[in-house]
Amino acid sequence: MTAEPRADTDGRWVGARVPRREDRRLLTGHGRFVDDLAGPGVRHAAFVRSPVAAGRIAALDVSEVPAGVEVFDAARLAAGDLAAVLDRPEFVAMTMPVLARDRVCHVGDPVALVVADDPYAAEDAAEAVAVEYEPGDPVAGLDAALARHAPRVHPHAVVNTVLDVRPFDDPAFGTGADDDPFAGADHVVEVSVRSARVNAVPLEARAVRAEWNASDEQLVVHVSSQVPHQVRTAVARAAGLPEHRVRVVVPDVGGGFGLKCVVGREEVAVAVAALRSRRPVAWAEDRREQLTASFHGHEQVHDLRAAVTADGTLLALDADIRCDVGAYSVFPFTHGVEPLMAAHELPGVYRVPRYRVRARAVATHKAPTAPYRGVSRPQIVLAMERLMARIAATVGLDPVEVRRRNLIDRFPWSGVNAITYDAGSYRESLDRCEAVLRDEGWYARREEAARAGRHVGIGFACFNERTGYGTGAFAARGMDVVPGPDLAEARMDPSGTVLVTSGTLGHGQGHETTLAQVAADQLGLHPDRVRVRQGDTDLVPHGWGTFASRSAVVGGAAVQGAAAGLAAKVRRIAAHLLEAAPEDVELVDGRAVVRGTVVGMPVAEVARMALHQAHRLPPGTEPGLTVGATFDVEGSGTFSNATHGVVCELEAGTGAVRLLRYLVVEDCGVVINPQIVDGQVRGGVAQGVAAALYEAVHYDADGNPTSASLMDYLVPTAHEVPRVDVEHLETPCAFSRTGAKGMGEGGTIGAPAAVLDAVNDALRGTGVALDAVPVRPQDVAAALRREPTHREAVR
Numbered sequence: 001m002t003a004e005p006r007a008d009t010d011g012r013w014v015g016a017r018v019p020r021r022e023d024r025r026l027l028t029g030h031g032r033f034v035d036d037l038a039g040p041g042v043r044h045a046a047f048v049r050s051p052v053a054a055g056r057i058a059a060l061d062v063s064e065v066p067a068g069v070e071v072f073d074a075a076r077l078a079a080g081d082l083a084a085v086l087d088r089p090e091f092v093a094m095t096m097p098v099l100a101r102d103r104v105c106h107v108g109d110p111v112a113l114v115v116a117d118d119p120y121a122a123e124d125a126a127e128a129v130a131v132e133y134e135p136g137d138p139v140a141g142l143d144a145a146l147a148r149h150a151p152r153v154h155p156h157a158v159v160n161t162v163l164d165v166r167p168f169d170d171p172a173f174g175t176g177a178d179d180d181p182f183a184g185a186d187h188v189v190e191v192s193v194r195s196a197r198v199n200a201v202p203l204e205a206r207a208v209r210a211e212w213n214a215s216d217e218q219l220v221v222h223v224s225s226q227v228p229h230q231v232r233t234a235v236a237r238a239a240g241l242p243e244h245r246v247r248v249v250v251p252d253v254g255g256g257f258g259l260k261c262v263v264g265r266e267e268v269a270v271a272v273a274a275l276r277s278r279r280p281v282a283w284a285e286d287r288r289e290q291l292t293a294s295f296h297g298h299e300q301v302h303d304l305r306a307a308v309t310a311d312g313t314l315l316a317l318d319a320d321i322r323c324d325v326g327a328y329s330v331f332p333f334t335h336g337v338e339p340l341m342a343a344h345e346l347p348g349v350y351r352v353p354r355y356r357v358r359a360r361a362v363a364t365h366k367a368p369t370a371p372y373r374g375v376s377r378p379q380i381v382l383a384m385e386r387l388m389a390r391i392a393a394t395v396g397l398d399p400v401e402v403r404r405r406n407l408i409d410r411f412p413w414s415g416v417n418a419i420t421y422d423a424g425s426y427r428e429s430l431d432r433c434e435a436v437l438r439d440e441g442w443y444a445r446r447e448e449a450a451r452a453g454r455h456v457g458i459g460f461a462c463f464n465e466r467t468g469y470g471t472g473a474f475a476a477r478g479m480d481v482v483p484g485p486d487l488a489e490a491r492m493d494p495s496g497t498v499l500v501t502s503g504t505l506g507h508g509q510g511h512e513t514t515l516a517q518v519a520a521d522q523l524g525l526h527p528d529r530v531r532v533r534q535g536d537t538d539l540v541p542h543g544w545g546t547f548a549s550r551s552a553v554v555g556g557a558a559v560q561g562a563a564a565g566l567a568a569k570v571r572r573i574a575a576h577l578l579e580a581a582p583e584d585v586e587l588v589d590g591r592a593v594v595r596g597t598v599v600g601m602p603v604a605e606v607a608r609m610a611l612h613q614a615h616r617l618p619p620g621t622e623p624g625l626t627v628g629a630t631f632d633v634e635g636s637g638t639f640s641n642a643t644h645g646v647v648c649e650l651e652a653g654t655g656a657v658r659l660l661r662y663l664v665v666e667d668c669g670v671v672i673n674p675q676i677v678d679g680q681v682r683g684g685v686a687q688g689v690a691a692a693l694y695e696a697v698h699y700d701a702d703g704n705p706t707s708a709s710l711m712d713y714l715v716p717t718a719h720e721v722p723r724v725d726v727e728h729l730e731t732p733c734a735f736s737r738t739g740a741k742g743m744g745e746g747g748t749i750g751a752p753a754a755v756l757d758a759v760n761d762a763l764r765g766t767g768v769a770l771d772a773v774p775v776r777p778q779d780v781a782a783a784l785r786r787e788p789t790h791r792e793a794v795r
Helices: 022-027 119-128 142-146 228-239 265-277 287-292 337-345 377-395 399-406 426-439 442-451 471-475 511-523 551-578 603-612 674-693 746-762 777-785
Strands: 043-049 055-061 070-072 110-116 130-135 161-168 187-195 207-213 218-223 246-249 281-284 300-308 314-326 355-363 455-467 486-492 498-502 530-533 585-588 591-594 600-602 626-631 638-650 657-667 725-729
Touching: 043 119, 043 265, 055 110, 070 265, 110 119, 110 265, 142 314, 142 355, 161 337, 187 377, 207 265, 218 228, 218 265, 228 246, 228 265, 265 281, 300 337, 300 377, 314 337, 337 355, 337 377, 377 399, 377 455, 377 746, 399 426, 399 455, 426 442, 426 455, 426 638, 426 657, 426 725, 442 455, 442 638, 455 746, 486 551, 498 511, 498 551, 511 530, 511 551, 551 585, 551 591, 551 600, 551 603, 551 626, 591 603, 600 603, 638 746, 657 674, 657 746, 674 725, 674 746
Parallel strands: 043 281, 218 246, 314 355, 498 530, 657 725
Antiparallel strands: 043 110, 055 130, 070 110, 161 355, 187 300, 207 218, 207 281, 300 314, 455 638, 486 498, 486 626, 585 591, 591 600, 638 657
C-alpha cells in the first residue's frame, strides 16, 4: 500500500482516503479462501439431506455406498448438539442437532455426512445412502404455524410460538379511559407491513477444512466465518474437547452478511469427522445447498397502530411483531435475536411518548434464520416509514414534514424503549437529503412526468443504526454466550514495524486498512508500517468477530488503546535515550523527536535498541514492545443515522421499477476512511434494493423451497442497482475513542423503506398503496391499471 494523507486531514491518517491494502491480492487472484487450501490427503465431504420438511427417520441404509467411503450418521459422529438458549422464561429452546437423529424439521436438514477421496465421489456416495422417512404434517408459514391446532414443529413446544415477549406495556391502551392516548387522539392510524424471507447469497458460500494436528494435539479448523472464536467454542463443545485443543483459522472470506456470524452444523460436522477419522476433511457448500439449507433472514410481519394529533404528531405506538425463525435456534445468537431487536428498537429516530409492543418468534418447517445484515432494523424502519406516510395521508400533510415534526431533536434522548440515544444529526440529514433532490430538480421533473402520464415518485427513509453493542446490551437479552469486549495487541519488531492483532474479523470491510490507519496515527508511522492480523484463535486469545457494525467502535477503540500504550512506551524509551522528558517526545513521520527541536531518532532505531540492547532501557521498564488493550461499550451503545432519498419511475405495461436517483446522507461519527465508508454504504444499499425489489425465498405449502437456484432467487446485477451518491455529516461518538460510530449495515437498513416510499409516491392517485417487500412487478402493474384518468395534484 502506498498512500499519503490528504491535506484536509492535517497530516493524520484517520480521515484519509487510503487505498485498501486488501484489494491488490484479491483483485490479482492472490487471495486465499478455504477452498484454496488443498494439501495432501484431504478427503471431501457431502451431506445427505432430507427431501421432506417434516417427518421421522425410519431407516438409513448404506449398503449401496462404495467401499472406501466413510458414512457418519448422528450416532457414529457422536457430536454434541448446538444449544443456543436465552435465560428468560418466555424462551422455548429449539436445539439444533449437528446431524438429524430421529426426525427432520426442514427440507435440507442434514441426516448423514459422507466422506470420500474427491468431491464428485462424495456426491455420488451421498446419493447412494438410502433414507426412509415417515412424512409428517409441515407448517410452512406464519399463519399456518399460529393457527389453532397447528402441527408442532417440535414436540416439546406446546405451541409454535417459541418466544413471546412484551418488554414495554401501557395498561391504559385500549381501555377508553381518560389516560388512553387512543381514546383522545384526533386520528388512529394503522399499517401492516410484511417482508419476505431472504438469503445472504455470499459470493463464497460456506466452507470448512479440518484436520487433526498430531504434533500439537490440536484440531485445526479453517473456516469461512465472521466469528472464529465462537466457532472454536461450538466445535470444542460438540467434539468434547477443551477449547485450547481447537484452533480456528479464518483466511480471506468472500462475504458474510450475517450468514457467517452464526455457527453452521455442517462446519461442526466436518470438524468432528476429521477428529474421528484423524484425516483431513473439507467441504464447500454448493449454491443449491446455500439457497435451500443454509441460514435465511428477515421474514417478518409488523402490525402498527398509532395515536396521532391533527398536526401529525405521534402520541402513542402499539405494535405486534411476528418473526418466522424457521426450525432451529442458531448458535450463539438464538432464534430470539430478531424479535427482541425489533421490539426494543422499533421507535428508532422518532419521538414516541408511549409505547406497547408484543414480539414473537414463530417456529416453522423451514431453514433456520440467522442475524441477516441489519437484524430486524430494515423491517422496523420499513414499518415506521410506512406509518409516517400513512399519517401524512391521513392528516393531509407532506410526508417529509410529518417526519420532521416527529424526529428526535434533543440529545441525549431517553426513549420510551429504555434506550438512551447519543448525539446525532437526524433532522440535518433529512433536511440535506430533501434539499439536494429539490435543488437537482427532481420535484419539478416529477410534476412534469405526472402531466405526461408517467409515474415518477420520490421517497425517503430516516433511521438510526445502533452499533457497538457492549456486554450489558447483549446480557440484557439473557444470552448464554454474551458478546462484549474485544482485545487488541500492538507489537513492534526491531525494524520498527508494528503487528496489530484484533478480535474483530474483516470479511470485506477493509479492516487491514482502517485499523492500520488508527494505529498509525497513535504511533506516528505510515500505515505501510502497520500490519493487521485477525481470524486466528491461537494468535488472538479471544474476540467476538465482526457483526452489528461493531468493529470500528469496539475493535477500533481496542486497537487505538493498544497502539497508544505502545506509543507511550516508545516515547518513554526514546526520552531516556535522548535525555529528555517523555512528555516532550512526540512521534512524527516515523521519528521520535524532542518537541520544538530537531533532536530525535528514527522509531526503528528506538525499537532496535529496546529489543536488541535491553540493558539500555530506562530503569524499571519491562522488556519488550508489546502492549494489549481491551474495550467494551457501556449502556445503550452509540447510534449512527442517515436519510436515504430515492427517485423511481414505474413502467405501466410491465410494472417494472426503475431507480433514477439514489442519495444517502449519513452520519457515522468520525469517518476513518471515507472511501471505505462509501463502499460499505453502496454495498449495503445494493443489498437493500435487492430486498426491496427482487429477492425472496419461497416455499410451497408442504415446506418445499421453490427458489433453489439463481434462476428463481433474483439477485440484482450492476444493471439493476443505481449509482449511489453519499454525503457525510459528522457527529463524533463521545466514548468510542476513535469517535467512530459504525456503519456497516446502514445501507441495507434504509434502502427497502426508501424504495417502497418512492414506489408508493409514484402510485399516488391510484388508490393503491403497497405495504410489502419485495415489490412485485405484477402488483405495480395492477395498481397502475386502477389509476384514475386525471392524476391528483403532485404533493
